[in-house]
Amino acid sequence: MSTVAYITVRGLFGRRRALLLLPLPLLVIGLALICRSVGVDADQWGQAVVQGLGLAVALPVISLIVGTGVLGSEVDDGTIVHILTKPLPRRDIIIAKLLVAAGVSAVTSAVPLFIAGVLADSVKFGLALSAAAAVGALAYSALFLLLSLVTRRPVLLGLVYILIWEGLLGRWVSGTRVLSIEQYVITIADKLAPTSMLAGKVSVPVAVVMALIFAIGGTLFAINRLGSFSVAGETS
Amino acid sequence: MSDAGVIHDIGYQRYQGPRLGRRAVFSSLYQHGLRAAFGFGRSAKSKIFPWGVAAIALLVAVINAAVRSQTGTWLFDYYSFADSMSWLVIFFVAIVAPELVSRDLRSGVLPLYFSRPLRAFDYVSAKVAALVTAAWLLLGVPQFIMFLGGAFTTKTGMKGVWHELGLLLPGWAYSLLWALVFASISLLIASLTGKRAFAAGGIVAVFLMTTPVVGVLSVLPSDTSRHLAGLASPMSLIAGVEAWLRGRGDLGIDVGDFGVIYGIEAFCLIFACLLLLLARYRKVAAL
Numbered sequence: 001m002s003t004v005a006y007i008t009v010r011g012l013f014g015r016r017r018a019l020l021l022l023p024l025p026l027l028v029i030g031l032a033l034i035c036r037s038v039g040v041d042a043d044q045w046g047q048a049v050v051q052g053l054g055l056a057v058a059l060p061v062i063s064l065i066v067g068t069g070v071l072g073s074e075v076d077d078g079t080i081v082h083i084l085t086k087p088l089p090r091r092d093i094i095i096a097k098l099l100v101a102a103g104v105s106a107v108t109s110a111v112p113l114f115i116a117g118v119l120a121d122s123v124k125f126g127l128a129l130s131a132a133a134a135v136g137a138l139a140y141s142a143l144f145l146l147l148s149l150v151t152r153r154p155v156l157l158g159l160v161y162i163l164i165w166e167g168l169l170g171r172w173v174s175g176t177r178v179l180s181i182e183q184y185v186i187t188i189a190d191k192l193a194p195t196s197m198l199a200g201k202v203s204v205p206v207a208v209v210m211a212l213i214f215a216i217g218g219t220l221f222a223i224n225r226l227g228s229f230s231v232a233g234e235t236s
Numbered sequence: 237m238s239d240a241g242v243i244h245d246i247g248y249q250r251y252q253g254p255r256l257g258r259r260a261v262f263s264s265l266y267q268h269g270l271r272a273a274f275g276f277g278r279s280a281k282s283k284i285f286p287w288g289v290a291a292i293a294l295l296v297a298v299i300n301a302a303v304r305s306q307t308g309t310w311l312f313d314y315y316s317f318a319d320s321m322s323w324l325v326i327f328f329v330a331i332v333a334p335e336l337v338s339r340d341l342r343s344g345v346l347p348l349y350f351s352r353p354l355r356a357f358d359y360v361s362a363k364v365a366a367l368v369t370a371a372w373l374l375l376g377v378p379q380f381i382m383f384l385g386g387a388f389t390t391k392t393g394m395k396g397v398w399h400e401l402g403l404l405l406p407g408w409a410y411s412l413l414w415a416l417v418f419a420s421i422s423l424l425i426a427s428l429t430g431k432r433a434f435a436a437g438g439i440v441a442v443f444l445m446t447t448p449v450v451g452v453l454s455v456l457p458s459d460t461s462r463h464l465a466g467l468a469s470p471m472s473l474i475a476g477v478e479a480w481l482r483g484r485g486d487l488g489i490d491v492g493d494f495g496v497i498y499g500i501e502a503f504c505l506i507f508a509c510l511l512l513l514l515a516r517y518r519k520v521a522a523l
Binding site for chain 2: 020023024027031034035038039040044045048049052053057058061064065068069072073076152153154155156159160162163164167168
């Protein structure tokens with residue numbers, strides 16, 4: 001299991017595409033620094049940076065790239081066969097990959113959010129943001145890991161979820177918020193450190209329970225899918 | 237043993253038909269790109285995403301035309317139709333651009349392409365032209381439906397139709413600007429990686445992460461930075477160009493006296509992306 005995790009980490013960071021993960025966190029920190037140094041009131045820029053860029057873009061996009069990268073790229077390359085033929089329970093493979101994905105996306109999104117939160121309000125707000133981001137990273141990773149098993153176009157489906165479901169519908173149709181991980185993250189962060197910058201739109205129990213359902217349900221279903229996984233060629 | 241480097245003539249028949257040149261290669265690459273953009277000639281699975289996006293755009297246009305013919309008021313005019321479809325356009329180029337260039341990188345056909353009388357310029361311009369046409373069709377056809385709706389319900393006869401046409405043509409030009417900006421940026425990003433998945437993620441990330449920058453820059457305590465904030469993101473850049481050319485200040489973006497800078501940046505952005513694309517294809521690896 002630790003070998004699977006090690007191979008996954010090397011697959012993520014061993015190539016140039018790991019650099020894709022850098023610009024988003026740097027942009028969050030950079031914008032927060034600029035606003036802070038110019039001396040704008042945090043109420044004006046806090047929401048744009050923390051929610052608009054950090055929670056709505058950086059966290060889901062990083063989780064999408066990492067979450068579909070850990071398993072999806074192995075499926076694409078066909079190297080998944082080497083892992084599947086080893087005498088390992090499929091459960092261990094999924095859990096190892098999920099832990100790596102969630103860990104990497106949690107670190108790369110929680111650190112810039114912590115810094116932005118400290119610059120915007122207080123250390124408490126920063127800690128609340130990074131805790132909520134970690135929960136969100138786990139739920140997103142489980143979802144995108146599952147997507148890379150049930151479909152051959154996981155990134156596009158993930159983008160549909162982020163752009164259309166969370167971005168477009170979540171803004172106007174209130175019912176879709178119950179199934180939007182972004183709203184859980186906002187609610188949890190707002191509960192841990194109430195500020196005027198974030199406004200949670202779902203109740204706290206719903207947020208926590210649904211985030212857990214996404215994480216655990218996604219993992220269980222992914223284990224089930226990998227149990228009967230068939231290797232196919234390139235999509236047409 | 238014969239001299240090294242001699243190719244023996246073992247009697248196969250030579251090809252004596254016409255040899256098509258660069259223009260034929262260009263036009264077949266363009267046609268193939270345009271067909272691939274909408275999934276023609278591919279399986280049903282690869283038609284889902286592009287046609288899903290196109291269906292939403294068409295649906296919005298039909299609803300818009302219906303509402304207008306019933307009540308006489310627009311939900312959107314031709315310009316704001318393109319603006320309000322911006323998320324769809326982002327998603328569309330994120331699907332199609334990797335399909336056009338990343339696939340070639342991944343399957344390693346570029347050395348084969350470039351061993352033909354095809355130059356990097358032809359390849360790049362065929363791909364750009366295909367994506368620009370596809371993205372323009374995505375916006376232009378719904379606009380044409382809106383035009384038909386307006387033209388058939390006009391109360392002033394032929395004069396009304398001409399008036400409507402006068403509104404449609406600038407709207408089409410505006411959609412062309414959208415298509416040019418989005419196509420050049422997304423092809424540049426997609427040409428960097430052979431994985432379609434990563435290319436799609438990268439394209440969306442670039443467009444999404446620039447939007448909040450505009451919001452942040454516009455709250456800085458300086459009029460100049462407020463007027464120039466829109467330069468930071470392609471979407472607000474195009475809206476700024478529209479505000480400059482139409483002399484409107486009520487479009488949700490305030491360009492002040494800097495409108496011409498928006499025009500210059502839009503031009504330079506497209507031009508720079510195309511030059512970088514050309515530089516990208518000066519050398520292609522043979523896997």
